[in-house]
Amino acid sequence: MKGKKKIGATGRIVAFIDIGTNSVRMLVVRFNPNHSYSVLSRQKQQARLGEGEFDDDVITPEAIDRACMVCRKFVELAKTFGAEEFVAVATSAAREATNQNILLERFREEVQIDVRVISGLEEARLIYLGVASGMHLGEKQAFFIDIGGGSTEISLGGQQQFTLLESFRLGAIRLTGMFLADNPPGPVRPDQYRVIQQYVRNAIIHTVQKIKNQKIDLAVGSSGSIMNLADIAAKALHPEGSLPAGVLTCRDLKKIVEILCSLPLEERRKVPGINPERADIIIAGAVILETFMKELALDSITTTGRGLQDGLLMDYLSRMEDFPLFGTLSPRERSVLQLGRSCGINEAHARNVTRLALEIFDSAKDVKLHEYGDNERELLEYAAFLHDIGSFISFTNHHAHSYYIIKNSELLGFDQKEIDMMANIARFHRKKKPRKKRLDLPDFADHEQGTVLVLAMFVRLAESLDRSHAGLVQHAEFVRAEKNEIVLDIIAETDCQLEIWGAEAEQRAFEKVFGRHLKIEVIAPSSVNREDTNDEDTLPVPLAAAKKNGPAR
Template sequence: MPEQNNASAKRFAVMDLGTNTFHLLIAEKSTEGFRIVHQQTEAVKIGEGGINKGIIQQAAFSRGIKAMQDFKKHIDEAAATEVRAIATSALRNAANGNDFIAEVKAQAGIQIEIIDGAKEAAFIYKGIEASGVLTEKNSLIVDIGGGSVEFIIGNEDETLWKQSFEIGAARLMDKFHKVDPMNVVSIKAMTAYLNQQLVPLFQAAMQYKPTFLIGSSGAFESFAEVIELEAGRKFDLKSTKSYEFDTDDLLYLIERLIKSTHAKRATMKGIIPVRVDMIVSASLLTIYLMQKLGLVDVWMSTYSLKEGVLAEMMGR
C-alpha cells in the first residue's frame, strides 16, 4: 500500500510502458533527489505473440488494460497530482497501439504519450545521470528493452550521440531463439544481423571512444543479482543505484546463460519470470558489445527511463 499522503509534499507518478513490463513509480522531492512513495512492476508482456508482426494480441491487450487500471488505483491512493505515462517500442509500432491508448483513457482515465526512440534515449540518459554513475570519461549507455535498444554515448556533462534501434530482446528472441539452448547457427545468424544493424553505433564509438559500458536496469539488474546471490552476498536492488561488475564474473555468467535451458534459467535466483527467456538474447547482445567495442569495464544503473522522466517533471 502507498504511504499516506503528506499534504505539503507534491507527488509525481511516472509509468514506463515497455514491451515486457509496465512500471509505476510514485515519488516526491527530497534532498537526495526523490523519495519513493510507491513502486511496482507488472509483467504485462504487451509484445507477446505479436512483437515482430506489429500488433498487440488480445490477451496482451487485456493484461495491459488491467495493469493500467491497477496503476490508476495506486496513483489515486497516493494523491499524486502530476502524472505521465510513457509508451515506447511495442506501442509505437503496433497497428492497434492507438486503440490501446484510447481504451486506457476510457477505462483508467490515464493519457498515454508515445515517444520516439530519440526522446526515449534522452530520458534514459537523464535517468542514468541522476544515478551518479557517469564520470568525466565517455561511457556507452545501453538500455536493452523488449522492443528496442537505446545506445547513448556521453559523460557527466553531456550527451555526445544517441540512437534507438528496433532490436530489443523480445524481437531478437522471436527471430533467433528458436531452440533452447540456442545453437551455434542461430548465434552466428544473430551476430551477422547485429553487424548489419549497428553500423551507426560502431562509427560513433570510433569517434567518441567510450571507456565504460553502463547497462540501464533490465537484464543488467538480473546479471548483478544472480552474481551477488550466487556468491552468498545480500543484494537489494531497491537500495542500489549503481553496481560495478567484476568482468570475469559477468562473462562467466553470460556464458552459462547462453548455454542454459529454460528450466535451468527458471531456477536461478535473481532472474524474474518475465526475463527467463529474453535474458539469453540480452546476454548475447551484451557480450557482443563488450567484444566488438573492447569494453571490459561494465556497470549497471538501476535508474532508467522512468527516473529520467521523473527528473524532468521535478525540474532537475
C-alpha cells in the same frame, strides 16, 4: 523559463509510468513547497505488451488486457498516495503497433490516463537523463545502454550533456521471437547464438564506428536484462562476493552465456540469481549486451536501477521553478533552436512573431478569450518560432513545408502529440484558414483540435503584424472583450499599413474561431502608459538565450 510548472503552497504528488515492451514501471513522487522532492513508491510488473507483436506489428488483445490491468492497479495505488497528476509514456511496442490507437483508447477509457508514445531517440534521451542524474561522473564520459523488450537505446555523454543518442530495433522479446521461437523449451545451440550475434552486429555497425574513436571512461547498463545478468554473475560465478556489487565483466558475461545456452528453459529458470520470468528472453538480451561490449572493447559494465521513469522525473523537474537543468537551455529549447538554425530561419522575424504571439496569447487570457495554461503557451512559443522553417525548401507553400519538417523532425523533449500540434499550428500560419476538418490530427479529441485552431489563429495574427519583417509593431494586445466584439490594440512608432491590412484580412478567420468580430485599433507609443519590454530579458526564453549565447551546439 516562462511557463514553468509551479508546486504550490501545499506540494504536489505526481506518478510517472513507463509502459515498456516487457514491463510496466511506476514512480510516485512528492514535490515539496521548498523545491525538494521525495520518492514515495517504485513499482514494476511484467506485462509483456510486445509478446507476439513483432511479426505483424499488431499488439495482441491479450497483451493489451494485461497492460491495462497492470496500469489500472498502479493508478489505484498511486491515488492512495494522493497522486493528482499522471505522466505516462509508452515505448517500442506501442511505437510500432499498427493498432496503437486501440491501445491508447483503452488506456483513456479503462485506466483514465493519457499515454504519450515517444520516439526511440526521445526514449534514449530520457534514459540518459534518468541515469546520468543519479551518478557522479565528474569529468568522465560514459556509455549508457538500456536493453528493453523491443528496442535498445544507447547514449554517450557526461554529467550534464550527451553527445550521442541512438535507438535500435533490438530487444530481448523481439530477438527471441525472431530467432528462438521454434525451440523455446530447449537449449540454444552455438550456431543459433552466432546467427543472433551477427544480426546484432550488422544492426549496430555504423554506430559502433562512430563511437570507437570516442573516449569512454565508464559503461553503464540500466535495464532489467542487464541487471539480471549481473545478478547471475554475482550468485553463480562469485558466490563468495569477490565481484563488486552491480558490476558485470565481459569475461563473466561470456561464461554466463555458455551456461544459459546449455540448459533447457526449465533448467534455466533454476540458475542462481536469475529472474525466472526472464528465463525465456534472457539469452537474447545477453547477445545484445555481449555484442556491444565486444565491439566497443568494454571490459566491464556497471548496472543501475535508474532508467526511463527517472528520466521522466528529471524532465518534469526541468520545467519547474528553481529546478534548473543543463544550464541556460532546456532540451526543448535547444532542439527547437538547433532545428531553426539548421534550416536557416530569419531569427529576427521569428523572434518578433514569437513575441507578438505570446503577447496576444497572454492578453487574450486576461480578457477571458481562452483558459489555456503554460503547456499551450509553450507549444505556441515554439511553433511561432519555427513557423517559417519551410522556407528552407521553398518560399512557395512554405507553410506546408514547415508542417512536414516539424512533423518529421526528432525534436528532443517533445512527444509525438506535441510535435503534431506544433506542425499543424505552423501549417496554418498563412493561406488556408484553420478548420478542424483541415487539421491532420485524426486521433486528437475535439478539444485538442480546438486548441490547435486557437493557437494557429494567434500565430496568423502575429505573422500579419510583422508582415514587412521590419519589426514595426512594438506590441499587440487584446484590451476589451464584449459579447460580439473584441478589440486588439496595435502599438507602433511608424506607419505600419501593411501590418494593419494583414491583421484585418484575418478578421473573418478570427470570427470563425472565436465567434466574435475582431476590431483593430492602432495606438502611438506616446499615448500608452507602459514600459517597453522589448529587451533580451523578456524575450521568449529560447530567443533570449540564443541572443546571449550565440548559435546552439
